[in-house]
Amino acid sequence: MSLYAELHRHLGGSVVPRILWRYFKRNRPDLAKPFADYPQFEEFYCRPRESLAEYLELHTLVESVQTRETLPYFIYRLIRGAYVFENLAYMEMRYTPYLRTSDQLSQTERIDQTAEIVEIVGQASQVKEYPIVTSQILCMHARLPYEVNRAIVEIAAQMPEYVCGIDLAGGDDLYCDRMDEFVDLYAYARSLNLKTTCHLYETEGGAHPELLPYLMRIGHGIQIPLQHPELLPAVAQRRQCLEICPTTYLKTGTLQSIQQLQVVFDRCFDAGVDVAICTDNAGLHNVRLPFEYETLLTQDVISFDQLRACQENAFRHAFAWPLNQGPAAILNDVLNWAPAALKPTRATVAT
Structure with missing residues (x-):
């Protein structure tokens, strides 16, 4: 059995459609009313969109119900599904924790409540019956003002028991007009010893090389090998890992076929750039991380050797994985330590 590390999963897009539908039916019938039944809702929720901008609008649907009171409900089910399935x-x-605060409050009051949201998520993630190592990445947002984004960075630095890094989300085509702000915020984050990733080079409009020197990982980054392969040597030199989310590019219309990712993987491996495979929005996609690996393999996008390398990369580049090796190495140590009587033999396997 393989054990996996997930480096890129949005809380807003993590709720699988049936759980979200059940919540709507029980608690928000106004949100369920436009749909005749669950299949119609699932079709709406999971269908491909025309663009990344249209796709991101779905996050607001979930953000509106992920409140201080309901976050534990959704997170418990996320942890349970991640462990079991x-x-x-x-x-x-x-x-973006700020987007889970009450919009009835002033900006200052919402910033104060942001830290409370982070604590709620952190505590709700500690589910003893489903032991997974978890941590949070706090997302600045392209549509939020500088003061709020800076507060998010500071909260991330103040809460290391719950937070392992920061990100910038909201559509990478929106960064241009505020690039000086975002460079300043990332420089500030690094000065606070925060680990960093960023939604970057996901779409053709998301090429912002100014941010690359401040990053430890790159959220998506597929346009680097596809459109800007000259950047790959520098990415490799900085030991930056690309967080590749295969299904996302089909759902957003960024790619027309999953086979187009073969160029991404081949060029990255040839250049010595690490790649981790992720889900991004597992709920919106109705997909699970092992299936992302399986699809890439069965569609001949990656080889078995590349698959194993991506699995190892995910643990090696994880911001909060507490060990210097992956779980496979730990299990091998256990098997090597086990008394001879407990180790399987050819004879016992045959029976």
Whole structure:
């Protein structure tokens, strides 16, 4: 059995459609009313969109119901599903905590409540019956003002028991007009010893090389090998890992076929750039992390050797994985330590 590390999962897009539908029916019938039944809702929720901008609008649907009161409900089900159905040993959950605060408050009051949201998520993630190592990545947002984004960075630095890094989300085509702000925020984050990733080079409009020197990982980054392969040597030199989320590019219309990712993987491996495979929005996609690996393999996008390398990369580049080796090495140590009487033999296997 393989154990997996998930480096790129949005809290807003992590709710699988049936759980979200059940919540709507029980608690928000106004949100369920436009749909005749569950199949119609699932079709709406999971269908491909015309663009990344249209796709991101779905996050607002979930963000509106992920409140202080309901976050434990959704997170428990996320952890349970990740452990039981995905074999996750490690998961980083990313989201913009400010967008889970009450919009009835002033900006200052919402910033104060942001830290409370982070604590709620952190405590709700500690589910003893489903032991997964978890941590949070706090997302700045392209549509939020500088003061709020800076506060998010500071909260991340103040809460290392719950937070392992920061990100910038909201559509990478929106960064241009505020690039000086975002460079300043990332420089500030690094000065606070925060680990960093960023939604970057996901779409053709998301090429912002100014941010690359401040990053430890790159959220998506597929346009680097596809459109800007000259950047790959520098990415490799900085030991930056690309967080590749295969299903996302089909759902957003960024790619027309999963086979187009073969160029991404081949060029990255040839250049010595590490790649981790992720789900991004497992709920919106109705997909689980092992299936992402399986699809890439069965569609001849990656080889078995590349698959194993991506599995190892995910643990090696995880911001909060507490060990210097992956779980496979730990299990091998256990098997080597086990008394001879407990070790399987050819004879016992045959019976």
